Amino acid sequence: MVDLKTKIGNLVMKNPIMTASGTFGYGTEYADFMDISQIGGIIVKGTTLNHREGNPYPRMAETPSGMLNCVGLQNKGVDYFVEHIYPTIKDIDTNMIVNVSGACIEDYVATAAKINALKEIPAIELNISCPNVKQGGMAFGTTCEGAHAVVEAVRKVYDKTLIVKLSPNVTDIAAIARSVEEAGADAVSLINTLMGMAIDAEKQVPLLSTITGGLSGPCVKPVALRMVWQVSKAVSIPIIGLGGIMNATDAIEFFLAGASAIQIGTANFIDPTTALKVADGIKNYLERHGCSSVSEIVGALKVG
Amino acid sequence: MKKHLLDLTITENRFIGENHILMKLTSNEKLPGVVPGQFVEVRIDHTPTVFLRRPISINFVDYKTNELWLLIQLVGDGTNHLSTLKAGDVVNIIMPLGNGFSKPTNARDKVLLVGGGVGIAPLLMLGAELKRDGFQIDYLLGARTASGLLLLDEFRKYGDVYVTTEDGSEGETGYVTNHSVLRKQRYARIYTCGPTPMMKSVASFAIKEGVDCEVSLENKMACGLGACLCCVTETSVGHKCVCSDGPVFNIKNLKW
Known part of the structure; x- marks a missing residue:
């Protein structure tokens, strides 16, 4: 009997599949296509202390096997979330997790403290890796000191499961992962988008309003797998892997590389039901391989 | 309006002039009702360069013959691939999307x-x-x-x-x-x-x-559902998604 139940810190999930922040709205946008409560966790849109309009259009460019975006954390701020959005999602019978971002440590702390008070939000994902904001965001995720400082400060006010989302735009992601583990993170998720750009050769202009943006989709999967592998050798807290997962086989590869759970991101745009298809496919794989839980294949990669 | 993820079968796919196709699709089930101005997101499979779905406005729904009509301009690899499909081919479609x-x-x-x-x-x-x-x-x-x-x-x-x-x-x-x-x-x-x-x-x-x-309006889109916030346009109340707040807007709400 295969049981997909997975634990990340104190977070208990029906299965190891989450939907990635910024690709799944608040979950309700996808409710017409499936029972979204069957997804292990739904990480809602990046939330900041204050309202943000985000970057100008165009914010998206299709690239080979992927896409670039520069949305820039458009959201109405944490108070709006608490008053208007939380009441509409709190009764969804799965883990509703809030992705928290900020321009300075005080913003992260204030936002996390407000979310901490919400009974039906069992975890936050601290976004120290957004490539699309001028201040904060990725700036905290690209140095060990910055990452340590923001996680340590948030840890003091946040007592539920604290996941930290790491940037791939660094020389040594394992070192950053160790810093956030030491600062009190319960888990790390990786990777956020890779910095990239796209150009219209005929018009000789960039395709994004901000010139550079974050690359996602299957084209980043090899990079993500490599980083999950490296981080799994460096920390003992659980890893949530993401980056270009389109199907169950992709997900299995992340488990083998050392991830305890995975997120579906860009694939939601192609097939809105990807998360549940991946859950079925993982179950099928585990049955075929005589395993009863995902934990049996986490980090089980056979290397010479 | 409830959105549907459907596998539709092409009944007819013909060129209208050199650069456009009229694709008609049907289903064994009754097609969902639509409001004029709504659109669909068409999945493009089996091409090496196309990754995202393509938003295409609904040209017509013939409720009598249970056919959806899509009038498509051939602009790139995605739409050119659609022009190669034949009657009997199946296309995955999300519909209906947006406000008419x-x-x-x-x-x-x-x-x-x-x-x-x-x-x-x-x-x-x-x-x-x-x-x-x-x-x-x-x-x-x-x-x-x-x-x-x-x-x-x-x-x-x-x-x-x-x-x-x-x-x-x-x-x-x-x-x-x-x-x-x-x-x-x-x-x-x-x-x-x-x-x-x-x-x-x-x-x-x-x-x-x-x-x-x-x-x-027609902006570059990813999800088509109001989730990714890529296709925004500036309105009198800030950025709004063309896919879910539009694509139809009253001009008094736009910064035109």
């Missing part, structure tokens, strides 16, 4: 539907439903040249059709906003879809004449 055009309040109103290029697509079904509901319809359709005027016989079923071409090869010469019908008729409402400069020009005319005007 609203109906005028006064049942005897005369309305103008202005389309340019492939932007004429959603105006066919809009005209059909407005005519059914008793409104008087004039179509004003523009293209660069005569071969770009598509499906004129279909449009003539629902209203008088006035045309302009930039090279004068059919109808009046110039842009839609230069057409003489605009000086002769008085409309209660204008609906427009087409290239942005054309829509802005129609919007200016509507503002000048004090006529209510709805436009259908």
Whole structure:
């Protein structure tokens, strides 16, 4: 009997599949296509202390096997979330997790403290890796000191499961992962988008309003797998892997590389039901391989 | 309106001129009801360069034959791939998406539907439903040249059709906003879809004449569901998603 139940810190999930922040709205946008409560966790849109309009259009460019975006954390701020959005999602019978971002440590702390008070939000994902904001965001995720400082400060006010989302735009992601583990993170998720750009050769202009943006989709999967592998050798807290997962086989590869759970991101745009298809496919794989839980294949990669 | 993820089967896929196709699709189940102006997201499989779905406006739904019509301009690898599909092929579609055009309040109103290029697509079904509901319809359709005027016989079923071409090869010469019908008729409402400069020009005319005007925007999209926030346009209340808050907007809400 295969049981997909997975634990990340104190977070208990029906299965190891989450939907990635910024690709799944608040979950309700996808409710017409499936029972979204069957997804292990739904990480809602990046939330900041204050309202943000985000970057100008165009914010998206299709690239080979992927896409670039520069949305820039458009959201109405944490108070709006608490008053208007939380009441509409709190009764969804799965883990509703809030992705928290900020321009300075005080913003992260204030936002996390407000979310901490919400009974039906069992975890936050601290976004120290957004490539699309001028201040904060990725700036905290690209140095060990910055990452340590923001996680340590948030840890003091946040007592539920604290996941930290790491940037791939660094020389040594394992070192950053160790810093956030030491600062009190319960888990790390990786990777956020890779910095990239796209150009219209005929018009000789960039395709994004901000010139550079974050690359996602299957084209980043090899990079993500490599980083999950490296981080799994460096920390003992659980890893949530993401980056270009389109199907169950992709997900299995992340488990083998050392991830305890995975997120579906860009694939939601192609097939809105990807998360549940991946859950079925993982179950099928585990049955075929005589395993009863995902934990049996986490980090089980056979290397010479 | 509930959104559906459907595998539809192509019943007909033919070229209209050199650069457009009219694809008709059906299902064993009854197609979901749609509001004119809504769109679909078409999945493009088996091409090495296309990754995302393509948003395509709904040209018409023939409820009698249970067929969805998509009028598609061939602009890149995705739409070119769609042109190679044959009757019997299956296409995965999310529909219906976005908000359609609203109906005028006064049942005897005369309305103008202005389309340019492939932007004429959603105006066919809009005209059909407005005519059914008793409104008087004039179509004003523009293209660069005569071969770009598509499906004129279909449009003539629902209203008088006035045309302009930039090279004068059919109808009046110039842009839609230069057409003489605009000086002769008085409309209660204008609906427009087409290239942005054309829509802005129609919007200016509507503002000048004090006529209510709805436009259908087309921005680059990823999800089509209001989740990714990529396709925003600036409105009087900040960034709004073209996919889920639009694609139809009243011009009074846009910063035009």
